[in-house]
Amino acid sequence: MSKRWTLRAKTGMLRGEYFRKSLVLVLLITCIPAIIIAASNYVIGKNEIEKQVFKTHTLRIAQFADMMNSQFDQISIVMSRWSNNPMFGSYLENYTFLDHIDETQELMQTMTVVGSSSLLVNDAYLFLNEQQALLSADGIEYLEPSSLEAYHDDLSQNTGLFLSYNLAISARGNTSPVSIIFKLPWHSKHPFGAFVLAINPAEIERNVAYLQAGDKGTSFLLQRAGQFVLEPSAGQAGLSAALKQHVLEHHPDQGTFPFKWKKETYIVSFGQVELAGWTYVTATPLSELTEPVVLSSRWILICSLAGLMLALLLSWYASLRLYKPIGRLLALLGTDRNGEPAAEREMEFLEQKWMTVMNETRTLKERLQQSVPSLREGFLLQLVQGHLYASNEASLRHRMDQLGWPSEDRQFSLLLIQLSGLHEDGARFREDDRQLISFAAGNISEELASSRGIEANLINFQDMSVGLLCAASIHMTAKERKDMLQGMSQALISTLSEVLRLRVTVIICRWTEEIGRIPELLEQTRQAISYRALQETHQIIAMEDLIPLQLNDAQYPFVQEKELLHVMRLGLNEESALLFTEYMNELERISMHELSVRQGLLQLLGSVRHMLIELGFVSHPLFKEGNLYGDLLALPDILAMRGWFMDKIIKPYLDEFNQAQNIGARRVVEEAVQLLKNEYMRDISLEECSERCHTSPFMLSRSFKQVTGFHYIDYIMRLRIDKAKELITTTPLKINEIAESVGYQHSYFNKVFKGETGMTPTEYRKKYSHIE
Known part of the structure; x- marks a missing residue:
């Protein structure tokens, strides 16, 4: 015990030391280059950085000039295009707003587009001289006489595009500090109006601020006459006024020069915005250009030294942080801080937990694999009994592929193993052992097929008969397929007769590439049992070897009967009538005389009666009205039989079925409609909706169409x-x-x-x- 705790303490200490020492080493290696960089930056780079700052400052001035000229040039091009738009034609000279309300609204909407043509433009207005009004996206403003004089003075200029300052833009006295005027028409000396573009002061200030390299300097724009385009802020007013006076008196062109003001030396750069006629001026204190270089060098050195001092403390803290995810993982997997394993055992502990998870995953996969055979068996039972009648071939093949049974390039045949002789002398089993016999025969048959490499799936009918649905490649020859099944049948007879001591009859069905025909194959196979020779103990019957005439004599339209009963169970009126007609046509085709037809209808009548008993329709005329079997036999001809069976048997059942189904169907559809109204934005499939409404997809689809008139x-x-x-x-x-x-x-x-x-x-x- 003491040895374990000693090991635990040692490993815990080593874990912490390892993290701390590793981090100290990393921090030392990181800090040394920082010290070298600080020294070289301070000693060598100061002068070079100052030169680069001056070059950058000059380049910024040139970029600003290009940017502003580009924006004014863009505005000029855009306004030239708008002036040529027929919407702003000379008809506006005598235009009345009230008489053209729709056109006025369209003009207002267009002014919104004009106003958004450039970031420099805040709002766009259309000045109409004759109407003495400004039209914009916000409405119509009629100007005062004093404001109109300013517009008349501006429109008297010879140029078509120019700037105007402090121009009124509303009847309430609102003015635009800077506006762009574009005459309509632009070349006319007596224009009927003009575009008025109010320049956004905030955008101008943002562009001007781009020139300023620091907070202690100033930047501003001057008009041709020397006034400020926008008044500088209170904190920059003194420097801006002094600098403006100096520029106007000593530097009429553009360039860069030093300027001293209040014991501070400024680097001043100025130039021209040619299209606007503005002079831009920017001044930056020389100390702001060099001070960041000195401060950065000092701070790099200070931070490097401080990093060395804090290395030990940070290594301790970081070691705890680095170990925290491992501790959380251990806690998540079933331990805690007080009971965590030793450091050298932590990975072993995680590995054990991982293996546990993998084992559980493997167990779940094995359980899933174990359930596949039962799923296959259920699918095959539904298939051979005709319950998957509504599924098409592609759907059946898809379900087979999902169950791990490949169906592509396959053909199928059915082996039906029928056991008999239960009541003979020396029998090993009793009457109550039928299911046990079927179970034992199924296991033996499946093992024999597997040992011979035959793709086969067991179908246990629980009535002393089992089936093997065999699959083979479509590339196998007919002889290879026949030899395979003949050999399998011989092995089945030999083994089953020896183990169970019963008579064994094996019926080999024909091959087919259509899965949907398997129920028909089963019916034909069951019919072929009647050809068993009574004098033989064990027998193999190959349906391909039977005489076709014998099969025709013994045939009955079992497939058509099964299909008819299936659609009758679903309550489908039109399908029931159609399939009854197909049943009668097939019965007449295979019957030699009228008596055979009557016998076939009597058999169908018995099948319908059995179906009605299963469904609980005891109020049907078949159970209440006289002797319907005698009525059928008394009918004079086949045509009368057709009409009687449809009117007396099928239609009464369908009417009662649909009446019983309509009430439930309406309730289900109302529930489905409410669900769709609440969750229509989601993709709810028919299957999901039917499951949530506790019904089948087929019934919901059919009922939905009947109740709402629409497909789902x-x-x-x-x-x-x-x-x-x-x-x-x-x-x-x-x-x-x-x-x-x-x-x-x-x-x-x-x-x-x-x-x-x-x-x-x-x-x-x-x-x-x-x-x-």
Whole structure:
């Protein structure tokens, strides 16, 4: 015990020392280059950095000039295009707003576009000289006479595009510090109006601030006459006024020069914005250019030394932080801080936990694999008994692939093993042992098929008969397939007769590439049992070797009967009538005389009676009205038999079935409709909806069409489109946002919406929107 605790203490100490020493070494290696950089930066780089700062400052001045000239040039080009737009033609000279309300609203909307043509423009106005008004996106402003004089003076200039300062832009006295005037027409000496673009002061200030390298300097713009374009702030007013006076008196062009003011030396740069006629000036204290270099060198050195002093403390703290994820992982896997394993055992502990998880995963996979045979057996039973009648070939093959049974390039045949002789002398089993016999025969048959390398799946009918659904490649020859099944049949007879001491008959069915025909193969195989020779103890019957005439004599339309009973169970009126007609046609084709047809209908009548008893329809005329079997035998001809069976047997059952189903169907559909209205934006499949409404997909689909008049998918689409119409006309949401909110991708939504309404969502909004 003491040895364990000693080891635990040692490993814990070593763990902490390892993290701390490793981090100290890393910090030392990191700090040494920082000290070297600080010294070289301070000693060598100071002068070079100052030179680069001056070059950068000069380059910034040139970039500002290009930027401002580019923006004014862009505005000039855009306004030239707008002036040539017929919307701003000479008809506006005698234009009346009240007589042209729609055109006025269109002009107001257009001014919004004009105003957003440049970041430099805040608002756009259309000045009409004759109307003495300004038209903008916000409305119409009629100007005072004093304001109109300023507009008249500006429009009298010879140029078509120019700047104006402190121009009134409303009847309330609001002014624009700087405005761009573009005459309409621009070349006319007597224009009927002009575009008035109010330049955004904040944007000008932002561009001017771009010139300023520090907080202690100043930057400003001067007009041609020497006034400030925008008044400088109070903190920069003194320096700006002195610098403006110096520039106007001594430096008419552009360049860079030193300027002293209040014991501080400034580097001053200035130039011209040619298109606007502005002079831009920027001044930066020389100390601000060099001070960051000195301070950065000092701080790098100080931080490096401080890092060396804090290395030990940080290593201790970091070691705890680095170990924290391992501790959390240990706690998550079933231990805690007080009971964590020794350091050298931690990885072993994690490995053990990982192996435990892997073993559990393996166990779950094995359980899943163990359940596959039972799933296969259930699928095969449904298949051979005809319960998968509604599934198509592709669906059946897909389900087989999911169950690990490859179906591609395969053909199928059925071996039916029938056991008899239970009541003979020397029998090993009793009457109550039928299921046990079937179970034992199934196991033996499956093991024999596996030992011979035959792809076979067991079907246990629990009635002293089992089936083997065999599969083979479509590339096998007919002789190879026949020899394979003949050998398998001989082995089955030999083994089963020896072990169970019963008579064994093996019927070999024909091969088929269609899975959907397997129920028909089973029916034919069961019919072939009647050809068993009574004098033989064991026998193999190959259906391909039977005489076709014998098969025709013994045939009965079992497949058509099964299909008819299936659709009758589902309550399908049209399908029932159609399949009854197919049944009668097939029965007449294989019957030699009218008596055979009557016998076939009597058999069908018995099958229907059995189905009605299973379903609980005891109120059917078959159970209440006289002797229907005698009525059938008294009918004069086959045509009368057809009509009698349809009117007396099938239609009364379907009417009662549908009446019973309508009430439940309406309730289920109402529940499904409410579910779709609540969750229409999600992709709810028919299978999910039917499961949540506690019904089958087929019944829900059929009932949905009967109750609502729409197919399931069509109803969801109409529900989504109706909701989309509501959102389009009552909310300002974007079209892509509306598409996502109703469960569609944007591109597909446009296609579906236009297919339903004949218009795109945007066109629909323009036509029906209630939003002002």
